[in-house]
Amino acid sequence: MNPSLDAQLADWEMVVGLEVHVQLKTLTKCFCPCPVAFGALPNANTCPVCLALPGALPVLNARAVELAARASLALGCTVHETSIFARKNYFYPDSPKGYQISQFDRPLATSGHVQVGIRADGSSRSIGITRVHMEEDAGKSVHDRFPGVTAIDLNRAGTPLVEIVSEPDMRSAAEAGSYLRTLKQILEYVDVSDVNMEEGSLRVDANVSARRRGDTRLGTKTEVKNMNSFSGVERALDLEFRRQVALLEAGGRIEQQTMLWDADAQEVRASRAKEASHDYRYFPEPDLPPLTLSSTWIDGVRKALPELPASRRARFLTEFELSAYDVDVLISTFGLGDYYEAVARAHGSPKSSANWVMGEVLSHLKRSGDKIADFPVSPSSLARLLDLVRDGVVSHTAGKQILQRMISVGGQPDETAVAEGLLQVDDGGQLATWLDAVIAEMPLESERYRKGEARLAGVLIGAVMKKSGGRADPRKLGQLLAARLTP
Ligand SMILES: [Zn+2]
Known part of the structure; x- marks a missing residue:
């Protein structure tokens, strides 16, 4: 640790916003009837739609919409009667279509909030939720199965997700951790996801920047990825904040870039992929109509919340x-x-x-x-x-x-x-027998108690309780002991 940096950190404020991807608990995928199940053979759960074969058309899973709406309402968001699916275009080997079906300028839900850090006096901090939108997951690249070759498993491709985007409202790593734990708890209550970070059903990316205390403008942010636990998120944010403050204090500038958390080395480092600001060329998905939900349906989902x-x-x-x-x-x-x-x-x-x-x-x-x-x-x-x-x-x-x-x-x-013979024994005769045996076995303690060391009552009663297999009535025993060994 750098002592002068530790002193400088006090002059700076951390600003964090989180993007959380949550896998919805459906039986089938978002746009095709393939099962969503862990542990199947690679590419067993695929069909022309999720393999992106020419001519295959997506059909929206109604259950996924219901779970996404449920999550949105539980987070205090407004669910819109019309939202639009959009193509997010990018090439990546585990996404065979060359685009991801997501939502862009017309998301499912907006403007929610979550209360975190609730104190004993009931006060708390409100963290804004910018938006909740639906999208599909990508497949997985498998690097360790065949030497020298990357294999693709598309079982996960097309699994329904919601992305929950927060406002940059968090001011410390601990607050980010608190937000994530609260979010996870709410999603668990409404039963929309397994919300298990280790198994990948909840994934977190963080946007973090530093600004001088009192400054109202936001600093340049970096995106931190690859965290696989809530404590990893907190640790990564702290380290990235320190890195930014050290750079700014030295007169440097923050470059907008992606940082990767390395849990083994406990460090953040710049991603090698130089990501210029992405142009995803979003446009409305031509194969899906606008998603329209009636206010009655939305109210019904709200009323069904626990x-x-x-x-x-x-x-x-x-x-x-x-x-x-x-x-x-x-x-x-x-x-x-x-x-x-x-x-x-x-x-x-x-x-x-x-x-x-x-x-x-x-x-x-x-x-x-x-x-x-x-x-x-x-x-x-x-x-x-x-x-x-x-x-x-x-x-x-x-x-x-x-x-x-x-x-x-x-x-x-x-x-x-x-x-089990565990009914409490309050029969004086039986209690006296046990007590006499203990007094005989523990003459020193008994004598000290008799001479006035009251605290030894606990020791003697404990020994009788043990002898009785927990069946002696301790209150009666106390009376009996006091009578037997009056100081
Ligand atoms: Zn499929």
Whole structure:
């Protein structure tokens, strides 16, 4: 790191706009009936349309339009009743037509926004969405299959995408990361895409420039590509910003160019392809009519949207009186929020429901890699188990054991508690037997407790809990211990 540059950075402001390509979750491609599926043999999912054979004509996939409209409305955009498909002309081997069907001056949707960086006091920053347009994906060049030869796999060619273009509203790498995480969360809520950056269903290009603080004009921007994780985006933006500031401070000029992020080397470098400003020679796609949507249809799509993260966050905060942190964890995915809400409503205590869902349930999902939809214990069963814990029928420790049992072999909480012998023991005789055994095994601790070291109660009670297999009632045990070893 360069200490003088670190000092200079404070005088500069980062300006970032993001272009995010999102693969829509359709069964078939955007303009032909070929299946959209991973893992098929190369070029198995192709037809005259996506192979661009002469005379083949595109037919628009209605489901792709619906998902694109859904995404646009969830991002607060206006979906236009008329939008136009356009040819974006460029030659690239994985695009056999020599053009991409996209949208240009009449996109599907414009003028949305996303709230990011929501603070505990409810304040946040609004990031504008310039436009959302539909387009088709290209195929893939395969460089490592045949030595010395590049092969082309067109299975992906024609897969429906939306491109979500933001305003240059972000002012730091962290804010760009926050925008991307929010965007991903919203798209996951409305179920339009797998939004998985590692698998390529979400791809990010960044436009970044630097300007002196207080300056209102935008500096010359560069485009940063090739990032394959959100943390990679943040790192690449920081490094590119540093590079630009160093150059500007040295009296240099920023060249408008494409920079590539190299995750292995953790560096950005100029793309070797000298891209003069592209002339894509856009013109309206002659093989497709204008896309016309009625206002009734658009309203229908809007009405079918589920509750979005921002309103769910506000509702959970007031309805369940949880901390902002807890709410953010619980609403992280749509399914988890639904699951939590069902448990809390059935059990009655929002806080203990949150503790169990954020603790036991999430750590199981983390270990197994499953989604909440695959979690084997239903919300009503978990709520019943929490009732048993609250009512002292089983101890907290036993409750956890019962849940593990229900996860691994199924069953209901009441039966499992009986079958596993985990009903809480509050029978004084049994508790005394366990306690006496512990006092005999731990004479030093017992003696210190008797002489007034109250904190040793925890150690002794813990030992009895262990001996009882989690079945001893800790409250009764505390009373018994105090009576037995009065200081
Ligand atoms: Zn096809």
